[in-house]
Amino acid sequence: GKLQTVKSPLTTTGEELTSFQDITHYNNFYEFGVNKSDPAQNAGALPTRPWAIKISGLVKTPKTFDIDDLLKLRPLEDRTYRFRCVEAWSMVIPWVGYSFSELIKQVEPLSSAKYVEFTSYFNAKIEKWWPESTIQWPYKEGLRMDEAMNPLTLLTLGLYDDVLPNQDGAPVRIIVPWKYGFKSAKSIVGIKFVDKQPATTWNDMAANEYGFYSNVNPNVDHPRWSQKTERVIGKPFYAQRRNTLLFNGYGDFVASMYNGMDLRKYY
Template sequence: MRKIGWSEVTPRADWLNRRQLMAAAGVIGLAGPAFARVEARPSRFSTDEKPNTFEEISNYNNFYEFGLDKADPARHAGALTVDPWSVEIAGLVERPGSYPLDDILKSVTLEERIYRLRCVEGWSMVVPWIGFELRELLERAGVRPAAKFVAFETLVRPEEMPGVRSRILDWPYREGLRLDEAMHPLTILATGLYGEEMPKQNGAPIRLVVPWKYGFKSIKSIVRISLVETMPATSWNMQNPREYGFYSNVNPAVDHPRWSQASERRIGSGFFAPRIETRLFNGYEEEVAHLYAGQDLKVDF
């Protein structure tokens, strides 16, 4: 994948004007508590695909804590309080405790990364994230040798998140990765997109992004990270293990029981747009295939 400059990226006059003003001042400063004035740099991992618009990215969301419809998060997430914010790091680590987000961001390297995100329903989008490698935070906490998996939990705040009053899932929302997946340089914790603070409906103020897996693995609004020895329970696998496996790698050879995964449509292209071929590991095969050497990915789906 070649590097791509932000001048080649899309669409957003306000964002571009803001970017130019900042560049003229000689700094790519990112305002607000979620950015803590840390400089962000372009990443070698960015795709050269054209990103979706900010409006598409921020108005088509699965965030069931705010409702089941794709537009519900944008309608209801405004009530979410995201500052101050801390992430509890627990389990098999040398330095467990509550880590304030502002403090985290003072010690990590923020990058601009354009990643494809694949939705399990057969849609995809390309998002210009601002984030840092999860590995940096885990190393700061000190991973103990017995740790084999990383478990994540989303905020539960019924007074601000109307969706958690329903019983569609067993709250809090839970996700997990194998430790080597979590430590891979493609795996990031994102705090913004399009050079701006993370919209609340997209998982503010901090969310996981794992670009070779289906979108539901990229848990939003994280409040707890636990290092554990055994494979953790994850929300959709708990709800329907036949349809949602723990690994959830993008794999066109493994169909969802109710639809094919062999092709997809880009968000914003329209329902009748030509479908495009789904790529193994969402196009990141060269970077991550070695993680699954010897595994049967039709069993470990």
């Protein structure tokens, strides 16, 4: 059903939204097939209810949250963000959710917690398309603690004022708008607070192509293509190109977290 949302001061304004059709039919969700159109066809099998996220690790109060608890925990905000894939395409997406930091507060992390590790749902019987790649499932992603606490990092429960479609990572995912899309884990079942940088799926597959940080950066090329420009999804082929912005245009909110870090080394 439709979700009640409030406007957010953190929303991106003045950009044309990508259509619902394109947001839901151009997906990377390899558990449901490696082609962009596969998840829309196959992700219907994902059992999104009941659903629980188990929060564990270096926290004072480990808890498990049901999806209905998450939908009620905070007012749901309408937050439009630019979305930049490492494959050099981009969308503008009206997500629904609230800052991930609100959920973090509920479990009171210990001061020893330096990183957050996300684990996505995986069931080989349901996600039958996983053998189309050699990836080790379940999908894992991670953020540094300050990145996770940044107000832009969105615990995402919906899109276009409705619950998340399965192919977009239902029923709950993370969205980190200044990083390449693969950092934003879908269909999350586990959140663990840890003291060391966690292993993450694409970094394990090819560390030279997918760094742990993977901040959107037009000055650091992917080995196989330039990241200077991007293809805007939904435009005709002669009007797709636009310049990529450092931190995907969110530098004012996030650049200070990387002060003194060599972004070429920590790409």
